[in-house]
Every structure is written in structure tokens, then in C-alpha cells.
Amino acid sequence: MEQTEIVIIGAGVWGSATAAQLARRGHDVLALDRWTPPHSNGSHSGRTRLARQSMHEGSGYVPLSERTFQLWAELEAEYGVEILRREGALIIDRPDGPLYAASRESLDLGGWDYEMWTPQQTTAAHPALHVADDEIVIYEPGARLLLVEPALHALHQDARRHGVRFALGERALSWEFDGDGVVVRTDARTIRADRLLITAGVYGPDLIGLDLPLQVERQILVTWEAGPELTGAPLLYWGDAELGPTSGAYGCPEPGGHYKFAIHHEGTVGHPDELDKTVRDVDLKAMRDVLARRLPGLTRTHLEAKTCMYTNTPDEGWVFDRHPGGDQVVYATGDSGRSFRYAPAIGECLADLVEGEARVDLDFLRPARFQQSPAV
Ligand SMILES: Cc1cc2nc3c(=O)[nH]c(=O)nc-3n(C[C@H](O)[C@H](O)[C@H](O)COP(=O)(O)OP(=O)(O)OC[C@H]3O[C@@H](n4cnc5c(N)ncnc54)[C@H](O)[C@@H]3O)c2cc1C
Structure with missing residues (x-):
């Protein structure tokens, strides 16, 4: 069985930005994608995206919007x-x-x-x-x-330059906890990793395996x-x-x-x-x-x-969290159709979550917000 430090499932916009960020911080990263981005099977198809500074997902996104424009530049x-x-x-x-x-x-x-x-x-x-x-x-x-293609190519180029290994055309089929690590099964091999990040876009709900709205x-x-x-x-x-x-x-x-x-x-x-x-x-x-x-x-x-x-998601905000089964698994989902522009800032946030210490408050992105308060 292959051994690696961090596996990322999904090397689209969010996954490749996070892979680059983790590699810049010195981590060993293997990023899997079942297709070769850019492609039309997920959320990043087409040539262009609108990148407004304004938003309507809530005030927690304001610092991320500022940061993302800096990082793209x-x-x-x-x-x-x-x-x-x-x-x-x-x-x-x-x-x-x-x-x-x-x-x-x-x-x-x-x-x-x-x-x-x-x-x-x-x-x-x-x-x-x-x-x-x-x-x-x-x-x-x-x-x-x-511009979608130059953006994705630059994210992949940056990740590769800092040592990320991409396995494009390799599909993750399943994963499970294994002691303090995780085992990922793909259509080509079995990999044991210390940590796993799931950024699989529209296939995220299948892979995360939690009851999320x-x-x-x-x-x-x-x-x-x-x-x-x-x-x-x-x-x-x-x-x-x-x-x-x-x-x-x-x-x-x-x-x-x-x-x-x-x-x-x-x-x-x-x-x-x-x-x-x-x-x-x-x-x-x-x-x-x-x-x-x-x-x-x-x-x-x-x-x-x-x-x-x-x-x-019901409130059109993202869902980022550590898996309740173990901190070694982090997932990010719920792009709600507006989140290409945030990718570099998302990469920093998710790298923090994978490393175990969030530098900005990300609690507002946890799925606990969807739980009803008990009736008084
Ligand atoms: C019509 C439309 C218009 C949009 N307009 C805007 C806009 O104007 N501005 C804006 O900021 N955002 C916009 N967005 C949203 C933006 O494109 C998405 O938020 C962004 O692409 C999400 O990135 P992602 O990494 O989550 O998903 P993706 O880029 O889809 O990446 C997920 C990756 O996971 C891979 N994957 C899935 N399952 C597996 C598996 N089992 N094993 C391995 N790999 C797997 C996929 O192949 C894919 O490459 C729009 C989206 C759409 C659909």
C-alpha cells in the first residue's frame, strides 16, 4: 500500500488552490482527480466567471473576498x-x-x-x-x-512547482478511517495517508458520507x-x-x-x-x-x-469542517454557484483546517448552523 502525508480528492478549483497552499507550507500532497481539469463534468465549466467584491452570503465572507483578490494578483x-x-x-x-x-x-x-x-x-x-x-x-x-482556464492552469502550475503530485484521470472510489490516518481506494490503487481533504465538487456529497442539506x-x-x-x-x-x-x-x-x-x-x-x-x-x-x-x-x-x-446549501454558504469521525479528514462543499473567485482564499482556509489550526474564524461555515434550535 502506498503511503503519503495528505491526499486531496478533487483537483478542481478549490482542491488545486488548497494543494498549492499546503505544498507551499512544506507538506507532501497527492491530488487526485477523476477527470483532467479544466473539464465540463463539474462546477468550473465555461470560459469566464464574474468576480465581484460584493457578495450576499454574509459578513464572514468579507475578509475572504479581500484576500482572494490579493492572491489572484x-x-x-x-x-x-x-x-x-x-x-x-x-x-x-x-x-x-x-x-x-x-x-x-x-x-x-x-x-x-x-x-x-x-x-x-x-x-x-x-x-x-x-x-x-x-x-x-x-x-x-x-x-x-x-478567466477560467488561465486561472486553473496557474493554480495547477503553482501546485506542481511547490511539489504537489497530481494523479489526473484517477477516481477515488471510497475511503475509511485507519487508526490515526485514512485509507483511500481509487480505481488504480490503495493509498494510506495521514490526512484527507475532500474537495470533490458536485460529487462531494457522495464522498463525504454525512447527512448534509x-x-x-x-x-x-x-x-x-x-x-x-x-x-x-x-x-x-x-x-x-x-x-x-x-x-x-x-x-x-x-x-x-x-x-x-x-x-x-x-x-x-x-x-x-x-x-x-x-x-x-x-x-x-x-x-x-x-x-x-x-x-x-x-x-x-x-x-x-x-x-x-x-x-x-439552504443559506447559499459553504460547508467546511473536520469530519465528525476524526480530525484527519476535512471536507469542503456547498459552493452554491458563486465560489470560483474565492478559490485562493479558500485554499488558505482549507490548508489551515487540514493543519488543525484556523487562522481566521471559520465556525460560521460549520454544518451545525443547519441544526434547528430546540423549541423553548
Ligand atoms: C453555471 C455556473 C456559473 C457560475 N458562475 C460563477 C461566477 O460568476 N463567479 C464565481 O465565483 N463562481 C461561479 N460559479 C461557481 C464556481 O464555478 C464553483 O464554485 C467552483 O467551480 C467550485 O469549485 P470546486 O473545486 O468545488 O468544484 P470543481 O471545480 O468541479 O472541482 C471538483 C473536482 O473534483 C473531481 N472529482 C469529483 N469526484 C471525484 C472522485 N471520486 N475522485 C477524484 N476526483 C473527483 C472532479 O473531477 C472535479 O475536477 C458558477 C458555477 C456554475 C455551474
Whole structure:
């Protein structure tokens, strides 16, 4: 049986950032992935992500947001690669909408620049957008467009440079406690490790093996042909009560002068192996309906459409903890569709948990928050 110090199951965005961080701290790390990232079988498919400084998961995320932008910038400088492109974002919602209140609060808490725009100011600056008279707009100038492939490649490059061994195309089948360590069985071998980290994205719920309130949701990413009317259009995040209370629409410029526009939530929920990986006409129709309301000038000719999946929690916050069966196993799940941008900061937090001492308070991420308080 092979022996190693730390095994990581899942070398996607979170796993590779943590692998790099642990290796930088001198640990011996073996990172397994059943596919070769970047791929379209999990949560990181597509070319771009929105990287806002604002958030709506709660105040505990504010320091992590600040840290993650610093760490991405360091990675860009170290590897001479562009990962974040400054574009600015418009966050649009009704004044009583959850997106507006939480985004503004987080910007205030983080001390980040923003401006409040009226619908008229917004459409004067960006005539392609249709903003209703009863909506309110936050302009966040520091928001960035995150480029998925360069980001993942830089995380993997950084990890390798600090000694991480990747086993890509190797699937972890099961694991069990073994004294003060753990035994991991893959489709190629059996490994004994001192510690295990599970960052398996949408397959995390299967591997963690605990009764956690997680749901995997199918999503569609669509790149639309964009004419000159969208030149200079920023990132968009739109609360949309017509879709659902926590649903919305989002968009961003894509390489090649195109524009991504998609719906947040409203997808089918199920096991990742059973969710449909084909984009259907009905999926595109739902998006065209939202586009007609929000970006009526867009040609509505789609160039590329892909599926992707979220792992949702009831409060849209992450779940990070040590396994109740033993501290040698740490797991991280519940990305809730918004957590690519946090990956480098997540890497630091998870490395702390694996080492056994959290430098920032991560208690707000523990699953205990989902337990009902006993009735008084
Ligand atoms: C449509 C869509 C839009 C999004 N938009 C944004 C956005 O604008 N901004 C933002 O910040 N975030 C966004 N996100 C969320 C972001 O992409 C995810 O939060 C992030 O990718 C989560 O990373 P992860 O490492 O948890 O998962 P992944 O990157 O999927 O990595 C998990 C890895 O585990 C591996 N794995 C699984 N099972 C096994 C096994 N048994 N053995 C070995 N390996 C295994 C998989 O192959 C995979 O590579 C979006 C997500 C989607 C789906």
C-alpha cells in the first residue's frame, strides 16, 4: 500500500488552490482527480466567471473576498498570466430585493468603492440594457472578469512547482478511517495517508458520507453573439423576482467580443450522474425570454451552450469542517454557484483546517448552523 502525508480528492478549483497552499507550507500532497481539469463534468465549466467584491452570503465572507483578490494578483504576477480583467459590474435589483441589500452591505463592510445609479443613468451609459423604473443599480467599479482556464492552469502550475503530485484521470472510489490516518481506494490503487481533504465538487456529497442539506442543481451557460450595442457592456448581476426569490440573471463579456448571459438557479436538482448534460431548446427558450426583458437588443443567436452544476446549501454558504469521525479528514462543499473567485482564499482556509489550526474564524461555515434550535 502506498503511503503519503495528505491526499486531496478533487483537483478542481478549490482542491488545486488548497494543494498549492499546503505544498507551499512544506507538506507532501497527492491530488487526485477523476477527470483532467479544466473539464465540463463539474462546477468550473465555461470560459469566464464574474468576480465581484460584493457578495450576499454574509459578513464572514468579507475578509475572504479581500484576500482572494490579493492572491489572484500574486498568482498573475508570479506566472505572467492574465486571470482577472477589470470590467466593473452593475448589480440591479428592486430596492427591497435581497441581492441589493446584501450586496450594498458587503461593499460598505469591505470599504469597497461603489456608486448608486438610477435606471436612467444606467441606460444612458449602457443603452442595450432595459432597467425598469422601480429598479435600483449599484455600480461596482472594482469587479473583475475571471478567466477560467488561465486561472486553473496557474493554480495547477503553482501546485506542481511547490511539489504537489497530481494523479489526473484517477477516481477515488471510497475511503475509511485507519487508526490515526485514512485509507483511500481509487480505481488504480490503495493509498494510506495521514490526512484527507475532500474537495470533490458536485460529487462531494457522495464522498463525504454525512447527512448534509446539499442539493446539486443543473445550470446552463450560454455565449450569445453580441453586436456593437453590447460593446463596453459590463458584468451584470440582476435580481429577478419573476424568476424566483433567490434567482436572477447574470452576464459578462466573453473573449472574442461575445457576451455570456444566463439564469442563476431555476435548474433541475438531482444526482450529478443523472442530470441531463445536453442543452435543450427549452433551456435556450427560458434564457431568450429573460434576454427579451433585460437585453432586448441582443441578437439572441447563441454561439455556445454548456451545462454546469452547483452544489447548493439552504443559506447559499459553504460547508467546511473536520469530519465528525476524526480530525484527519476535512471536507469542503456547498459552493452554491458563486465560489470560483474565492478559490485562493479558500485554499488558505482549507490548508489551515487540514493543519488543525484556523487562522481566521471559520465556525460560521460549520454544518451545525443547519441544526434547528430546540423549541423553548
Ligand atoms: C453555471 C455556473 C456559473 C457560475 N458562475 C460563477 C461566477 O460568476 N463567479 C464565481 O465565483 N463562481 C461561479 N460559479 C461557481 C464556481 O464555478 C464553483 O464554485 C467552483 O467551480 C467550485 O469549485 P470546486 O473545486 O468545488 O468544484 P470543481 O471545480 O468541479 O472541482 C471538483 C473536482 O473534483 C473531481 N472529482 C469529483 N469526484 C471525484 C472522485 N471520486 N475522485 C477524484 N476526483 C473527483 C472532479 O473531477 C472535479 O475536477 C458558477 C458555477 C456554475 C455551474
